[in-house]
Amino acid sequence: MDGDVPNIKKWVVFYPVYINSKKTIAEGRRICLSKACENPTCAEIGDCCSHFKLPFAIEIDKAYPRDFMQIGRVRVLLKKEDGTLYNPAISSRKQLMLRVAELVPRHPGRAKKQEPASTSTAGSSKSGKGGKKKR
Template structure:
């Protein structure tokens, strides 16, 4: 168990603030606003790592030092034990952040969240693709 914990400490850390387009560089954003996404969370970042076939671990009890109200971070393992990359397209922390920020807006949980809350719960997932509000 101790070897596994020591190994996880060497993994790359990604805080959601690094990818948040609503934050400034002084507040902790690490990539350009044009490539960043709006308010990502740890679960979405973890799911994107899973999609990229990279091992990850979510640490909910940790906070970002500059904004300690921002809870959670994701640890990601970029390399295997033999030194090869899990995903050859991602060879650095910066490339990982850019790929994840690109995938987060297309996250399935995110598309459901952005629907207006005023619709009734009886509508369900069988809603047609047309936009607009329902008339009562």
């Protein structure tokens, strides 16, 4: 750790689950389904934070408490030492979640695998294809 980096224990914790449209509120989603995005990764969230000029740290040794298979989280610093905001547009963790969720679908890493929104009106149930993702 660098000497000039403040104590990241005080930074806002951001789990990808918070903005995952595949999760329910009970499973840990914290924003409304219409604004959430599909399976965001820590790297994508980190890139969004750097886009907003917010200092962030990705912690890959951490897991989401409600679902310990969800590995990784991002720590984000919203305010400077003197209490002023790094980005005036983002003043709370809720705003951070909403702004990041807006950006993740446009992330360059997922732009190529983005298929057009399906027009089927049938309620989408869980698809059978789950399983572990290779890293």
